[in-house]
Amino acid sequence: MTQAEIKLCSLLLQEHFGEIVEKIGVHLIRTGSQPLRVIAHDTGTSLDQVKKALCVLIQHNLVIYQVHKRGVVEYEAQCSRVLRMLRYPRYIYTAKTLYSDTGELIVEELLLNGKMTMSAVVKKVADRLTETMEDGKTMDYAEVSNTFVRLADTHFVQRCPWVPATENSDPGPPPPAPILVISEKDMYLVPKLSLIGKGKRRRSSDEDAAGEPKAKRPKYGTDNKEPIPDDGIYWQANLDRFHQHFRDQAIVSAVANRMDQFTFQTQTSSEVVRTMLRMSEITTPSTDPFTQPLSSNEIFRSLPVGYNISKQVLDQYLTLLADDPLEFVGKSGDSGGGMYVINLHKALGSLATATLESVVQERFGSRCARIFRLVLQKKHLEQKQVEDFAMIPAKEAKDMLYKMLSGNFISLQEIPKTPDHAPSRTFYLYTVNILSAARMLLHRCYKSIANLIERRQFETKENKRLLEKSQRVEAIIASMQATGAEEVQLQEIEEMITAPERQQLETLKRNVNKLDASEIQVDETIFLLESYIESTMKRQ
């Protein structure tokens, strides 16, 4: 794990779980797998706190444990999973676009709690939805259950590995840690529950407020006296499936950008590609370089209902896509009207390359970008050839090449003419190694997000006093409005915050929003680059 990744993990853990969990988590990421006592000793925290922190981390799937010989249990942190915490808003938003509010809340609860049983999820989501509905209406458990089942069927949520049911006649002492098993076919199996009920609205009246501390905070286990029907069956969000969805989205939008600007019919080629991807969703594992071959007839049948293009038009589009130099779609045979595949690996490569090109353009200028694209296209070029092909004066071309070289976007390849590698008799060719440039850019992205988070925390800390004051004022106004106060009184309270302070708050809000939005968008680039690197490494 690089220093930049560790720093970013530390910031994320601290923001989400507090300092103690952050200390333990970062220690585990740095040192690899360790037993409990060593962690406590090395970090200098008490055993109790280490246990608590580890419980939290295990609950959120950030740390796994393994039983080694002699009964020692070792804990290992998963750095890449910690980095996924940046992407939570995107997952939740995607669930919203696919399954509307119910799906969104289900995924949100699962992400916030790590793992939950289905009944707990349904209950919580129903309660939350009921609160947002108008008075008198409640959300039925059945509807939420249906959405949950749909999410499970499309693999967006999956079961966690579970404790195998052992017979009671197990000789010897129980093992130090349960070995969790998972079987492929049971991973999306929804238990047969009959959840009957409606969401409860939590009344916010005053008389309940006093009763709240007692009644609202019962212990988790002892409150429900009835046995939970699906006890022990926990569900978690399936992040890989979301990544597959993002990848498909990226490919479809790339095709749309490239092909659909010139057609009169809106979005046809991207629709075709989207159909093909949808058909291969469940059949093709996401790490394959190609989808399963699909025949043109199948595609025609699976096009969305509203689309009424004829078969010939579809064939034309498919041929056009297959001939495109981007090579997103390839033709793999002629049976069934033509068998077509989507080159996932090539598509990811093109996306990563496009990212690199745009970074070069924004950082160094469009002429540099031209040289970069030239070297990309021609693979290896000498200094002189670069000047000639790019039609840029020698001096400037040199300057740009060296700028890109020192930024590690371009590298030099030496080809010696003689075995002694004399510099005078060696060809020096400029080339772009996409994999290493992508890695370099990814590393840079991690650093930038860490910087963004730090800056945001700094800004918030600087204005902490002002923020607290404004929160208090808002609370006062809200309570006064609830008890019915006059406009004049509200005005007076609002004036507690002076105009320059208001200005300061506005600036703070704008800055924090900008920083947050930047984090989300850098994360999109991280996703593309990581997918490309992963796909390349799998093929090697």
Add this chain to the structure above:
Amino acid sequence: MEEYGACQGLKSSWPSGRGLAREWVGPTGWDRNKALRPRGGRSAVLQRWNAYPSARAFCLHPFLAGRHFGCTVLPKPRDLVSRTNPMAGSQGRGRAAYTFNIEAVGFGRGEKLPDVVLKPPPLFPDTDYKPVPLKAGEGEDYMLALKQELRETMKRMPYYIETPEEKQDIERYSKRYMKVYKEEWIPDWRRLPREMMPRKKCKKGPKSEKVKDMGKGASLTNTADVLKKIEELEKRGDGEKSDEENEEKEGGKEKSQEGDEEDDAAAEQEEYDEEEQEEENDYINSYFEDGDDFGADSDDNMDEATY
């Protein structure tokens, strides 16, 4: 004096006067010292070479027979030389020397090269091109709002473990009312290693702060129950002390310590749930708890105090 004559001294691939020092093989074979001498030393070598006409006569290479080994070196800015070879400047007769064909890399002869950078790049460099504005749209706005909301929500979840604050000199009045009520979370012990279960070593453990919230929830147990439980705890307190002693005695043997913990954990597993409720029993009923029944009780107590 070494003999430079005869082709045993020079490699067969004759340098055209600009060869690397490493191509220079001494009479005894690969002479490391000579080879890795600073390159400027080559000029000195050339001087010596030129000083021995007899040696040159031995040289049978058709190319260079009769040719004077001139110093056909390129002029080089002093700073570049000093970067690669601190001694070259002085030894190259005041002129710098490249060891390779500078034109291959694209610089013309005699051209001014950019200055050598001797410090790390600036922390906040000026950028020539301003960054592109952020994407704006419904989706992005929603995700932004979500992100900020999630951040706030996470802080209120039971998974957020707060660092125990140091005691402040003056207890702020407002702190009582800004406390966030957190739900208690108990993990599913069946899924976790057995060593994860917290051991009840002492009542005043760091757990007490987290459990305080929970303790308030279960605070109103009967006095009779409380007294009974206090007795149990006293009895168990002796048992726990002996546990601690045991553990310390066994020292660093992890396995046996694990074994101890497991036994105790097994013994205490059933009682764990009860013990969760036992925190601060002594004080619950008779003393005023923060935030608990604030409106109801305090009015009664403070009737006499109001003026």
